[in-house]
Amino acid sequence: MLRTGPRSVVPAVLVGLALSRLAAAQSDPLPSWNDGPAKQAITRFVADTTKEGSPKFVPPAERIAVFDNDGTLWAEQPLYFQFLFGIDRVKVMAPQHPEWKTTEPYKSVLEGQVEKALAQGDKAILEIMMISHAGMTTEEFDKTVRAWLETARHPRFHRPYTEIVYQPMVELLGYMRASGFKTFIVSGGGVEFMRAFADKVYGIPPEQVVGSAGETKFQLGQNGPVLMKLPKVEFIDDGPGKPEGIQRIIGRRPVFAFGNSDGDQQMLEWTAAGQGAPFMGLVHHTDAEREWAYDRASHIGKLDKAWDEATAKGWTVVDMKKDWKKVFAFEK
Amino acid sequence: MLRTGPRSVVPAVLVGLALSRLAAAQSDPLPSWNDGPAKQAITRFVADTTKEGSPKFVPPAERIAVFDNDGTLWAEQPLYFQFLFGIDRVKVMAPQHPEWKTTEPYKSVLEGQVEKALAQGDKAILEIMMISHAGMTTEEFDKTVRAWLETARHPRFHRPYTEIVYQPMVELLGYMRASGFKTFIVSGGGVEFMRAFADKVYGIPPEQVVGSAGETKFQLGQNGPVLMKLPKVEFIDDGPGKPEGIQRIIGRRPVFAFGNSDGDQQMLEWTAAGQGAPFMGLVHHTDAEREWAYDRASHIGKLDKAWDEATAKGWTVVDMKKDWKKVFAFEK
Numbered sequence: 001m002l003r004t005g006p007r008s009v010v011p012a013v014l015v016g017l018a019l020s021r022l023a024a025a026q027s028d029p030l031p032s033w034n035d036g037p038a039k040q041a042i043t044r045f046v047a048d049t050t051k052e053g054s055p056k057f058v059p060p061a062e063r064i065a066v067f068d069n070d071g072t073l074w075a076e077q078p079l080y081f082q083f084l085f086g087i088d089r090v091k092v093m094a095p096q097h098p099e100w101k102t103t104e105p106y107k108s109v110l111e112g113q114v115e116k117a118l119a120q121g122d123k124a125i126l127e128i129m130m131i132s133h134a135g136m137t138t139e140e141f142d143k144t145v146r147a148w149l150e151t152a153r154h155p156r157f158h159r160p161y162t163e164i165v166y167q168p169m170v171e172l173l174g175y176m177r178a179s180g181f182k183t184f185i186v187s188g189g190g191v192e193f194m195r196a197f198a199d200k201v202y203g204i205p206p207e208q209v210v211g212s213a214g215e216t217k218f219q220l221g222q223n224g225p226v227l228m229k230l231p232k233v234e235f236i237d238d239g240p241g242k243p244e245g246i247q248r249i250i251g252r253r254p255v256f257a258f259g260n261s262d263g264d265q266q267m268l269e270w271t272a273a274g275q276g277a278p279f280m281g282l283v284h285h286t287d288a289e290r291e292w293a294y295d296r297a298s299h300i301g302k303l304d305k306a307w308d309e310a311t312a313k314g315w316t317v318v319d320m321k322k323d324w325k326k327v328f329a330f331e332k
Numbered sequence: 333m334l335r336t337g338p339r340s341v342v343p344a345v346l347v348g349l350a351l352s353r354l355a356a357a358q359s360d361p362l363p364s365w366n367d368g369p370a371k372q373a374i375t376r377f378v379a380d381t382t383k384e385g386s387p388k389f390v391p392p393a394e395r396i397a398v399f400d401n402d403g404t405l406w407a408e409q410p411l412y413f414q415f416l417f418g419i420d421r422v423k424v425m426a427p428q429h430p431e432w433k434t435t436e437p438y439k440s441v442l443e444g445q446v447e448k449a450l451a452q453g454d455k456a457i458l459e460i461m462m463i464s465h466a467g468m469t470t471e472e473f474d475k476t477v478r479a480w481l482e483t484a485r486h487p488r489f490h491r492p493y494t495e496i497v498y499q500p501m502v503e504l505l506g507y508m509r510a511s512g513f514k515t516f517i518v519s520g521g522g523v524e525f526m527r528a529f530a531d532k533v534y535g536i537p538p539e540q541v542v543g544s545a546g547e548t549k550f551q552l553g554q555n556g557p558v559l560m561k562l563p564k565v566e567f568i569d570d571g572p573g574k575p576e577g578i579q580r581i582i583g584r585r586p587v588f589a590f591g592n593s594d595g596d597q598q599m600l601e602w603t604a605a606g607q608g609a610p611f612m613g614l615v616h617h618t619d620a621e622r623e624w625a626y627d628r629a630s631h632i633g634k635l636d637k638a639w640d641e642a643t644a645k646g647w648t649v650v651d652m653k654k655d656w657k658k659v660f661a662f663e664k
Contacts, residue, residue, distance in 0.1 A: 191583070206583030243557065243559060251527050
């Protein structure tokens with residue numbers, strides 16, 4: 001674009017951009033955060049790592065910030081949203097599978113007894129996820145997820161799932177990027193599921209989403225090549241899989257990591273073991289009124305060992321109730 | 333950085349940057365390319381896709397350019413350089429493995445008969461690669477590769493392997509980036525091997541390198557967490573694995589792809605099947621004097637089916653001898 005525009009216009013555009021960035025930096029970049037220890041730890045980290053000459057300065061190329069998704073950027077109750085998508089897919093696919101009427105875990109799902117399907121354990125849950133996420137091309141899957149996000153509504157808030165995102169975390173993502181950090185999602189969620197909304201909702205492009213993945217197979221179809229999604233797990237990006245996925249895909253150790261559960265513990269440990277003064281953060285769900293309150297005993301987003309380690313090592317723990325002025329953008 | 337510098341300085345710096353970019357754009361961005369059909373196809377593609385209002389305009393976020401490495405960005409003769417690294421590693425590791433003196437394929441390697449080791453087939457080659465790339469942490473591996481690149485010399489040119497890179501392709505990478513494209517390596521080579529030099533040699537950061545990978549395992553060691561490299565293949569980024577790897581890691585279809593062998597055919601097909609007017613290129617090794625001449629009958633970098641498809645479909649085929657003024661930067 002620099003090469004095609006009129007020459008004299010370009011510097012003016014850049015000057016304008018620089019001035020607007022300066023103006024933005026002078027106002028509060030995190031307006032939905034109360035001025036407590038969590039916000040202070042974040043802004044101090046950014047000031048220290050972006051000030052040239054500071055002993056904690058991090059060169060721009062090494063400013064890698066990673067964020068879990070479920071329970072960290074958007075909610076994960078009453079069930080992971082991707083699992084609710086899987087349930088809806090099973091219902092849509094049921095006419096092609098008459099045998100499901102009498103086969104578990106499908107029978108329970110089709111009878112509306114999701115709890116009963118879940119109670120059948122990890123193998124049953126994985127089967128639902130695999131079958132509902134395979135048998136189509138990657139492009140068809142992307143369209144399917146986007147269509148679902150348009151129409152599906154969260155059972156408690158009666159809004160699209162893409163609105164059940166934490167406004168303070170959206171601000172944090174923008175603040176980190178404005179400070180020269182490259183923001184990545186590193187989540188147990190499916191990489192292709194998250195890509196369908198991460199760009200629009202979080203400003204995170206497809207190539208900066210790391211997640212669990214199923215295998216795909218390159219095939220020459222009638223209308224050219226396609227990638228078929230197979231009902232086979234390739235990689236689970238959770239627990240120890242998170243640092244493994246970070247190394248495999250990003251290839252740099254993060255200097256800033258945010259999670260909310262024991263599934264993020266190893267990612268935070270891996271970040272903490274880096275050079276300099278990295279930042280480790282956890283969202284603690286303490287607000288049953290505006291969101292949910294859960295931690296050590298929760299079946300989803302259990303926060304137990306990672307919380308103990310955060311306390312012992314002085315990582316930042318966000319108290320949702322105290323630290324966030326607003327949880328969701330749609331709140332009055 | 334914007335937030336910390338004196339306010340009045342920032343716009344001036346940006347103006348200077350813009351002017352220097354304009355100046356660079358006005359001179360030839362591809363000085364090592366002869367003004368033949370290949371260079372013209374490249375510059376026409378860039379002009380068409382970056383001019384706002386053009387029917388072929390590609391928004392900056394979608395400007396994904398992918399490059400094979402072996403035989404496309406650097407040479408691959410007399411053997412893949414990474415295999416030569418593996419051979420050297422076996423020699424270094426031999427004192428800890430006295431049994432190798434009598435066990436193939438190690439015996440042949442240690443006796444200096446690499447051809448004999450290779451003749452034992454893919455299984456033997458894979459075994460050498462696995463054993464030489466595992467049993468250490470990812471950080472130790474990175475240091476090992478960097479140390480090898482410092483001291484090892486190419487058998488024909490007697491220079492570091494990082495100098496056996498194609499100057500015209502280095503210029504092309506820079507030209508694509510200056511035109512707003514995000515450049516990725518998508519190679520059958522090992523992702524962690526390539527990351528040890530891709531940033532310095534090609535200007536491609538670790539998070540934009542896609543390659544074959546071994547499994548790693550997160551472990552809590554005495555000095556904190558480490559990722560141990562296991563002698564187990566996780567993913568082979570070659571042939572149909574290339575579009576699979578692109579989808580898995582980049583998550584967008586490229587609009588520009590360059591390879592040199594049948595291992596790149598599916599990546600080029602995947603790119604060609606995208607919307608708009610994508611660019612597909614192949615480097616044809618036609619210069620036995622300055623580099624090597626090989627194609628349909630080569631055991632390394634075989635170019636046969638992909639060449640036929642390129643001819644049939646009008647993809648750009650670079651004739652190294654005719655199209656490149658200079659192959660390596662060290663040439664007089």
